[in-house]
Amino acid sequence: MSIISDDNDFKSAVREKKNPVIKPEAIEPDKNFENCIRPKTFDNYIGQSALKDTIKITIEAAKKREQPLDHLLFYGPPGLGKTTLAGVIAQEMGVDIKITSAPALERPRDIIGILMSLQGGEILFIDEIHRLNKVAEEILYPAMEDFYLDMTTGKSQTVKTLRVPLPKFTLIGATTKAGELSGPLRDRFGIIHRLEFYTESELSQVIRRTAGILNIEIDEKGARAIARRSRGTPRIANRLVKRVSDFAIVKYNGKINEDIANESLDILKIDEYGLDRTDRSLLKLIIEKYDGGPVGIETIAAAIGEDVRTIEDVCEPFLLQAGLLQRTPRGRKVSPETYRHLGYKFAPVGAQQTSLFDK
Ligand SMILES: Nc1ncnc2c1ncn2[C@@H]1O[C@H](COP(=O)(O)OP(=O)(O)OP(=O)(O)O)[C@@H](O)[C@H]1O
Numbered sequence: 001m002s003i004i005s006d007d008n009d010f011k012s013a014v015r016e017k018k019n020p021v022i023k024p025e026a027i028e029p030d031k032n033f034e035n036c037i038r039p040k041t042f043d044n045y046i047g048q049s050a051l052k053d054t055i056k057i058t059i060e061a062a063k064k065r066e067q068p069l070d071h072l073l074f075y076g077p078p079g080l081g082k083t084t085l086a087g088v089i090a091q092e093m094g095v096d097i098k099i100t101s102a103p104a105l106e107r108p109r110d111i112i113g114i115l116m117s118l119q120g121g122e123i124l125f126i127d128e129i130h131r132l133n134k135v136a137e138e139i140l141y142p143a144m145e146d147f148y149l150d151m152t153t154g155k156s157q158t159v160k161t162l163r164v165p166l167p168k169f170t171l172i173g174a175t176t177k178a179g180e181l182s183g184p185l186r187d188r189f190g191i192i193h194r195l196e197f198y199t200e201s202e203l204s205q206v207i208r209r210t211a212g213i214l215n216i217e218i219d220e221k222g223a224r225a226i227a228r229r230s231r232g233t234p235r236i237a238n239r240l241v242k243r244v245s246d247f248a249i250v251k252y253n254g255k256i257n258e259d260i261a262n263e264s265l266d267i268l269k270i271d272e273y274g275l276d277r278t279d280r281s282l283l284k285l286i287i288e289k290y291d292g293g294p295v296g297i298e299t300i301a302a303a304i305g306e307d308v309r310t311i312e313d314v315c316e317p318f319l320l321q322a323g324l325l326q327r328t329p330r331g332r333k334v335s336p337e338t339y340r341h342l343g344y345k346f347a348p349v350g351a352q353q354t355s356l357f358d359k
């Protein structure tokens with residue numbers, strides 16, 4: 001796997017400013033840790049079964065036809081396994097993958113350079129693809145569709161367009177914001193798939209696998225206890241297992257069981273929904289100052305000292321999915337479950353919320 005540029009650099013910059021307890025996006029020192037536990041094959045890639053089944057069939061068909069895979073677009077909140085899946089696909093196809101991210105493709109020559117460096121069948125992975133600029137997008141269109149580049153040479157009247165053929169390649173795009181992708185770009189992907197939050201039992205498999213790789217002893221109930229507070233996100237599950245393990249080593253004999261997991265997660269101020277301080281202050285603000293909402297996202301961001309993008313990309317997806325927050329045309333609102341969870345008495349009348357967690 002050749003890394004052209006850092007696939008997460010712009011995000012760490014955004015989140016570093018306030019990192020209350022734990023956030024699902026990658027931060028520099030965790031890179032090696034992430035790479036060593038990243039699944040490399042479908043067998044180790046836990047959950048997302050509908051998506052895996054679709055991709056397996058596509059891979060088999062592509063191999064039979066001896067053609068590269070269709071272009072794929074993955075979207076979903078941070079830490080659910082988009083980058084990992086791209087690596088798995090490359091491995092299963094037996095081809096190389098080049099990884100880059102849209103902010104690194106600022107000038108036309110950046111994207112042209114990468115496209116021209118591709119070998120037949122290779123995968124080009126572009127992270128945060130919704131941030132591609134218009135020029136880069138337009139260079140990509142013919143490259144994706146018919147595998148050529150339109151290049152211009154000369155000046156003013158002598159300008160000539162040159163059609164440069166490219167080897168057949170597969171583009172895999174990943175984004176946390178599918179809605180911000182331009183229509184023409186989205187339409188050029190053969191497969192578009194949303195990654196789902198993981199269930200408690202899937203996360204406990206992720207945790208046990210990671211614990212195995214890191215030589216951490218953990219029992220089934222201990223893994224479940226961590227899974228329950230991991231916000232449906234494998235990246236968070238992996239971070240928590242490491243932090244709980246530090247705690248177990250210092251205070252106990254190193255082995256993680258349910259009690260140790262719960263005690264250390266309490267100390268880390270991660271509650272039974274996996275909410276951290278930022279999530280809780282966001283929800284409490286809506287309850288205490290705005291009577292449960294609705295209230296505009298900008299107001300919330302200013303009041304809790306976070307930026308709108310961090311709230312939208314990092315905090316909200318899980319809170320919405322867990323039924324603790326609702327998005328309305330007039331702003332954000334909490335649910336009756338939020339009142340209960342945060343220990344408030346008054347519960348406004350609201351729709352029944354579905355819970356993410358296994359019963
Ligand atoms: N299905 C899975 N099975 C096991 N581990 C997983 C799975 N998906 C993700 N992980 C773990 O979670 C970590 C984060 O995954 P990954 O970097 O692929 O997320 P992402 O969706 O690309 O996030 P971002 O949007 O921040 O780029 C990986 O290091 C990997 O170890």
Ligand SMILES: [Mg+2]
Pocket residue numbers: 007082083084127174
């Ligand atoms: Mg990624």
